[in-house]
Amino acid sequence: MKEITGGVCAAKGFKANGVHCGIRKNHAKRDLALIVSEKKASAACVYTTNLVKSAPIKVTKENVADGYAEAIICNSGNANTCNANGIEIAKGMCALVEEYTGIAAGDVIVGSTGVIGQPMSLEPMASGMPELSGGLGIHSDLAADAIMTTDTVRKEAAVSFEIGGVECRIGGIAKGSGMIHPNMATMLVFVTTDCAISPLMLQKALSEDVKTSFNMVSVDGDTSTNDMVSVMANGLAGNREIDAENEDYRLFCQALHTVTVKLCRMIAKDGEGATRLITCNVTGAADEDTAKTVAKSVICSSLVKAAIFGADANWGRVLCAIGYSGADVDVDKVDVSFASSEGRVHVCRDGAGIDFSEELAKKVLLADEIDIDVELNSGSGSAVAWGCDLTYDYVKINGDYRT
C-alpha cells in the first residue's frame, strides 16, 4: 500500500469541483461541491445516530437504498436541518445535478453542513451549477475546500493498493471541526475508489471501519445532526469484483482504514480552536469494548483537554476520566504515560503517582501531537481514540458562530 495524492479524485473515473455560489456571504469561500463518477458505483453510507437528522440525510438514505450512486453534491453554510422545506431543498439539489450532468437525481448523495434551523433557498445553488458542473475535473482540493466550515485546513487522503495484481486506488475528503462526537457515522466524509466491490461488501466494510475510525474521534462531545460518511466504488480499476469476505476484501478494508484513520487524525487535529492532536492509546484491557470506552472517555474529558492545552501533566484527570468512563477497570492496576516526538514521561503506575521530571513532561506536552498511553494490565484488548485540546479559541468560535 502506498500513500498517493489526489484525494477524492485519486481513483480512476472520479471528477470533482467546488465553487462559491452565494450561500455564504464571504466570496472567497467556496460553498458548493460536486463529485461525479464516470459510471454508476456501488455506494455505502453511514449516518448520524442523532434523532434530529438533516433533510439531506433522509434524501440520501432513499437514494442509496438500492446500493448504487453516481454523484455527490454538498453545500456548506447551512445545515438544512430543522427547516420546514428541508426535504424539498435536498431533493432540489439532486434535481440540479440531474439537470446539469444527466446523472439521475435518484443516484445522488446529498450533504449539507452549517447552521441548524436557518431558512434555505435553492437559488444560489441553481445559479452556481453551470460553473460547478462546467468545471468538473481532477479538483479534489476545490471540493474539499467547498465543504469546509470552521475547518482551517483542507482534509484529503488517498492510497493505492493491489488486488490480484491490479492496482486500485481509494481516496477521500472530509470536513469536521466542531460538533464532532460521531456515533455510528460522522461528520461529512466522501470516499471514492475504483476498486470493484459489491454494494453489500462495501457497506459491510464501511460499517465495520467507522467503529475504529470516525466513531473514535471527538472534538466537543456534540453528535451532529448531519454526520455522514459515504463511499462510492466504481470498479474502473478492473480487479475481480469483491463479493465475499475473502483476502481481497481484507486488503480493501486495510486500504479503506488507512484513508479513514488519516482523515480522523486530520479532523481531530483541526478541531475548533485546537492547537494539539491528542491520541489516547489504551492497551491491556479485558476486551476491545473496554479499551474503546476508556480511550474515548479520556479524549472527551474537558479537564484533560484543558490540561493538554496548558501542557500540564495533570495525569490525575486521566485517572478520573478512566474511573467515570463506565468501563469495568481495576483502577489500582493502571499505568499512564505521556509521549510525543519530544520523548516519553511515565506519570502513574498501579493507579498511583510516581516521581517524574516536570521539565521533561512540559517538553513532551508542548509538541503538536500528544499521545496519552494507558496500560490497564488486565488483558489484551486495545483501542485508539483521537481528540484535541480545549482552547480559548474553541469558546470564541462557538460563542458567536451564527454571525
Add this chain to the structure above:
Amino acid sequence: MKEITGGVCAAKGFKANGVHCGIRKNHAKRDLALIVSEKKASAACVYTTNLVKSAPIKVTKENVADGYAEAIICNSGNANTCNANGIEIAKGMCALVEEYTGIAAGDVIVGSTGVIGQPMSLEPMASGMPELSGGLGIHSDLAADAIMTTDTVRKEAAVSFEIGGVECRIGGIAKGSGMIHPNMATMLVFVTTDCAISPLMLQKALSEDVKTSFNMVSVDGDTSTNDMVSVMANGLAGNREIDAENEDYRLFCQALHTVTVKLCRMIAKDGEGATRLITCNVTGAADEDTAKTVAKSVICSSLVKAAIFGADANWGRVLCAIGYSGADVDVDKVDVSFASSEGRVHVCRDGAGIDFSEELAKKVLLADEIDIDVELNSGSGSAVAWGCDLTYDYVKINGDYRT
C-alpha cells in the same frame, strides 16, 4: 418554610470553623474546615460513582456505616486521591479530631478536595488543629471558605420549617466549581439539621433528593473522584423522631430539597470561569427519566454552553443536544424558548425554527440567569437541570490548575 441565614450552623447544636493550616501556599486562603455537633447525629452520605475514589470517601463509608456521626473535617488543596498513603492520612485526620475535640475518630466524616495524585502529609493539619478546634463557633462562613478551591463565592443555604408545631432548621455549605458532573453523589456538600430523624429515613431522604438536585448539575462533564454529600441530623429541635415515610418525612424532604437546590444553583452559577447560570426546564416528557436525560444533555453540551456565553440564540444546538441525548423523543413536536429576567423569546416550534426578534433574544440572553425551556408535548414528565456557560476563563483555569 422560611429562608434563614447561618448555613451549616443554622440548626441547633452545630458549630464550625475554618483556618489556613498550610496545605495551600496562599496564606489568605483557609484550607481546613471542622464542623461538630453537640451530640451524636443520624448521618447519611452519598458518594461519587467514579471507580477511582478518594481515600477520605473510603474512610467516611466505614465511619458512617452504623448510621451516626458527630463531626466533619475537610481540607482543600489536595484531593488525597491516588496517593500511596491516602487511607493513613484520612484516618489521621479523624484521629486529630478525636485528639482535639474528644469526638471518637470513628464518628468523623472526612473530605478532601484539590489536585489528584499529589503527595500529602498530616503535618500542616496537625499544626492547624489547635486554632481550628479552639475557634469553633457559629462560623459556617469560615468553614465554607475553607473547603473552596476554584470557587469564587462561598456557598451556604438554610431554611426553617415546622414539624408537629416544632421549629426545625436545616442548612448546608458546598464547594464545587470544576470537575462537576455528579452521578449518584456530588461535589462536597455538608448539610446539618436539628430535626430528629432516624438514620434509615435520613439516608432515604438524601438518596432520593440527590436524583433531582446534585445529580442534575454539570459544569464540565467530569465526574470527580471525591464527590460526597453528607447530612447530619442531631435531633435537638425536639420534634418527634421521623422514622417512617409519613407527613413529617415529606415536610423534611421538602426542606432538604429547598436547601440542596439552592446549593445546586450556587454551584452551577459559580462553575469554573462561568458568567451565567443556565437552567434547563423540560416539560411534557413521556416520563421523568426522559425529561432528566434531555435536560442534562442540553446543559452538558459544550456548544450550547458556548452559545450562551456569546448570548447567541443558537437554538439548533439545543435541538441537536436533545437529539443525541439517548432519550426517546419525537423531535418534530419539540418547542424551545429562552427566558430570563429580561423576558422570553420563542425560537422553535414543532422541531422547526420560527421567526423571532434577534434583538429581544440578545437582551434575554445577556442576563445572569438564563432558562432554556423545552416542551416535548408528549406527556407530563418534567425535570430541571443546572449548568453554566463555557468561557475563556474555564480554559484558562484548567490549562494550568496545578501551578
